[in-house]
Amino acid sequence: MNLSVNDRAILINAIRDIPDFPKPGIIFKDITTLLSDKEAFGVLMTHLHDRYVSYDLTHVAGIDARGFIFGSALAQMLGVGFVPIRKKGKLPYTTVSEKYSLEYGVDEVEIHIDAFSAVEKPRVLLIDDLIATGGTAYAAANLINKVGAECIEACFVMGLDFLSGQSKLRDIVEVYTVIGVD
Numbered sequence: 001m002n003l004s005v006n007d008r009a010i011l012i013n014a015i016r017d018i019p020d021f022p023k024p025g026i027i028f029k030d031i032t033t034l035l036s037d038k039e040a041f042g043v044l045m046t047h048l049h050d051r052y053v054s055y056d057l058t059h060v061a062g063i064d065a066r067g068f069i070f071g072s073a074l075a076q077m078l079g080v081g082f083v084p085i086r087k088k089g090k091l092p093y094t095t096v097s098e099k100y101s102l103e104y105g106v107d108e109v110e111i112h113i114d115a116f117s118a119v120e121k122p123r124v125l126l127i128d129d130l131i132a133t134g135g136t137a138y139a140a141a142n143l144i145n146k147v148g149a150e151c152i153e154a155c156f157v158m159g160l161d162f163l164s165g166q167s168k169l170r171d172i173v174e175v176y177t178v179i180g181v182d
Helices: 005-013 032-036 038-052 066-078 135-146 165-169
Strands: 016-019 027-030 059-063 081-087 095-102 105-112 123-131 150-160 174-181
Touching: 005 038, 005 174, 032 038, 038 066, 038 150, 038 174, 059 066, 059 135, 066 081, 066 123, 081 135, 095 135, 105 135, 123 135, 123 165, 135 150, 135 165, 150 165, 165 174
Parallel strands: 059 081, 059 123, 123 150, 150 174
Antiparallel strands: 016 027, 081 105, 095 105
């Protein structure tokens, strides 16, 4: 299911570009303006609901922190559970973790070991606001599978098409981006 030309324009126009953030030469795609625009947020969430309503999901998992916004709203709309995937040290119970490489170093994400234990054969959608190099998303999809669930697809509001993140992630899961950015 693709966005209409009008809906795509509504979403693109609701995302603010911030030049030279967080460093010179970078154009940061600020989604806070999309979130505060009730029409744009409604268009996005309706689109995501319509895409995933027939996927027979049991959960939506959101990546810390902006994935929580879209993931929890979508989970509510679909009538399924929401599971947070957090940065190391933020979850209060026993966790499973996965490290991933950054440009200068390593980071780590975690999920509760029993995140999906309430259902048999959990089917999970992974969601976040943006995919760039894909390291965090790759680690998050691996975590979902490590704790006994099946990551059905990874969804992103925006994909930086000029980077290799989507291609790398497609090695382990289907990938959908609502808006591609060249």
